[in-house]
Amino acid sequence: MEKGGFESGAERSSFYVTIMLLALCMISVGNGFFKPNISTMVGELYAQGDKRRDAGFTIFYMGINLGSLFSQLLCPFLAVAVGWWAGFGLAAIGMLASWTLIQFDGGKLDGYGEPPVRTGPDRALGIYALALLGIPIFYLLFVNLMNAVPPVPGSGIVGYIASLSLMGKLLFGTFLIAVPGILIWSFVNGERREFQMMLAAMVLIVFNVVFWTLFEQAGSSLTLFADRNTDLSVFGLFSISAGQTQFFNAFFIVALAPVMSILWTKLAAKGLEPSIPVKFGIALIGVGVGFLFLVWGASMVGPSFKVAIWWLAGLYFIHSFAELCISPVGLSMITKLSIARVVGLMMGVWFLSISVAQYVAGVVAQVASVETVGGQVTNLKVSLDTYAGVFWTIGLVSAGIGVVLLLISPLIKKWMHGVQ
Numbered sequence: 001m002e003k004g005g006f007e008s009g010a011e012r013s014s015f016y017v018t019i020m021l022l023a024l025c026m027i028s029v030g031n032g033f034f035k036p037n038i039s040t041m042v043g044e045l046y047a048q049g050d051k052r053r054d055a056g057f058t059i060f061y062m063g064i065n066l067g068s069l070f071s072q073l074l075c076p077f078l079a080v081a082v083g084w085w086a087g088f089g090l091a092a093i094g095m096l097a098s099w100t101l102i103q104f105d106g107g108k109l110d111g112y113g114e115p116p117v118r119t120g121p122d123r124a125l126g127i128y129a130l131a132l133l134g135i136p137i138f139y140l141l142f143v144n145l146m147n148a149v150p151p152v153p154g155s156g157i158v159g160y161i162a163s164l165s166l167m168g169k170l171l172f173g174t175f176l177i178a179v180p181g182i183l184i185w186s187f188v189n190g191e192r193r194e195f196q197m198m199l200a201a202m203v204l205i206v207f208n209v210v211f212w213t214l215f216e217q218a219g220s221s222l223t224l225f226a227d228r229n230t231d232l233s234v235f236g237l238f239s240i241s242a243g244q245t246q247f248f249n250a251f252f253i254v255a256l257a258p259v260m261s262i263l264w265t266k267l268a269a270k271g272l273e274p275s276i277p278v279k280f281g282i283a284l285i286g287v288g289v290g291f292l293f294l295v296w297g298a299s300m301v302g303p304s305f306k307v308a309i310w311w312l313a314g315l316y317f318i319h320s321f322a323e324l325c326i327s328p329v330g331l332s333m334i335t336k337l338s339i340a341r342v343v344g345l346m347m348g349v350w351f352l353s354i355s356v357a358q359y360v361a362g363v364v365a366q367v368a369s370v371e372t373v374g375g376q377v378t379n380l381k382v383s384l385d386t387y388a389g390v391f392w393t394i395g396l397v398s399a400g401i402g403v404v405l406l407l408i409s410p411l412i413k414k415w416m417h418g419v420q
Contacts, residue, residue, distance in 0.1 A: 021142045022135070022139060024138070025136075026135060028138050029132075032131075035347075036351065037347075039057075039334070040343055040347055041112050042056060042057060043057075043331070043332065043334075043336075043343070044112045051269075052268075053332045053336065054264045054268075054328070054329055054332045055264045057329065057332040058328045058329075059258070060328065061257060061328035062254055062258065065254050066250075068250040068253075069254055072247045075090055076243065141167040141170070142167070148163070148164070148165040149163060164359065168359050171356055172359065182198065183195070183199060185342075186199075186339060186342075189339075196414075196415040196416075197339075197416060198337065198338065198346075200412045200416045201334060201346065204277065204280055204330065204333060207401070207405055208280070211322075211357070211398075212358070213357040213360040213361045214287050215323065216358055217394075218246055220362070221364065221390065222312070223243060223246065224242070225312075226242040227242035228380065229301075229380060229384045230309055231306045231307065234309060245312055245316075246316075248312070248316035248320075249316045249320055249323075252321075268420070273420065275409060275413045275416075276332075276333050276413075276416070276420070277405060277412040279326065279329045280326050280329070281406035282322070282325045283325040284322075284326075284401050284402030284405060285322075285398070286319070286325065286402075287318075287319055287322045288399030289399060290314075290316075291315065292396070292399070293314050294307070294315045295391050295392045295395065296311075298384055298391075306380070330350060334346050336419045364390070364394060
């Protein structure tokens with residue numbers, strides 16, 4: 001194996017594995033401080049009731065995916081051309097550049113994201129100490145995750161959950177406790193109006209789990225479909241790898257975000273902007289339609305049993321539109337509906353719901369698994385039929401759940417008390 005290559009069955013150095021896991025632990029802790037708070041800061045840029053907030057979050061989301069767009073081109077290239085260290089190193093340089101931009105913002109963010117005014121001792125040192133304690137805890141969770149035994153085939157959702165690593169159980173458990181726990185706290189400590197707004201947010205967070213469960217097939221079954229049943233030739237000029245097909249998502253997000261931002265602003269000015277629950281419903285229908293679109297393409301393949309790459313690109317175009325209807329809108333929704341004292345916590349629950357969806361997505365990916373020998377599919381027709389059957393089912397289920405959300409959206413909108 002050449003230098004910088006990857007072989008799943010190769011001998012591992014325990015020292016370098018430890019270094020890698022410690023690095024992931026520090027990234028996890030740092031990201032815990034970063035993601036909820038930067039999203040909350042974006043929400044603070046707009047006054048309560050400002051109709052530009054959804055559009056602002058859409059532009060913010062475009063910026064996130066702009067980084068993803070270039071990283072998905074450059075990091076894999078460096079990993080192959082130079083070595084894996086170079087791909088990881090470029091990611092580190094990107095994070096350092098982002099930190100620098102915030103530190104030298106010219107005062108534009110002064111007053112935003114400031115800690116709440118409190119009497120008594122400063123609790124910042126205690127929070128940082130707990131964060132440092134999180135590093136060894138994450139390390140133990142990662143080690144357990146690496147050694148987890150896969151579920152027995154056919155054991156279903158119960159067997160899948162029982163076989164989860166400690167990290168999986170912790171994610172599921174925390175989410176299942178946090179949702180009712182925060183609602184009970186809101187009922188006891190908030191006004192009736194505040195409780196109903198928090199209830200609306202929690203209902204939408206649960207629907208968010210459904211969306212990301214299906215959307216995140218991009219990193220599993222859709223990538224395998226690209227590898228096994230997709231002609232990856234681009235106009236016959238060159239070919240891309242299966243992993244690089246995820247570039248389509250970042251590209252379409254960057255391309256569509258300004259259009260969607262202008263659309264929401266124009267519709268809001270005319271009083272025609274869809275409510276947040278309706279946008280969520282459109283997103284769920286959209287992710288279902290994307291899968292059905294790919295199934296349509298699969299029904300017209302030739303003897304190669306491979307669809308043209310443009311069918312996969314079409315799916316990612318539809319999914320990207322759906323993502324822009326739920327992800328930036330959801331971030332905006334959390335800042336609008338949450339009680340001010342727990343907006344950061346609610347943002348954490350929002351991201352936790354996406355983590356839970358990642359695990360549930362594993363169940364769907366298992367259903368779409370295809371028999372292989374040495375990592376290679378033995379029968380492309382069986383592979384195509386398997387993927388088409390699963391994508392057809394989850395496409396219909398997702399679209400159906402989206403329709404259900406549209407039907408109950410008037411009730412959720414009532415709980416939102418005028419929040420748009």
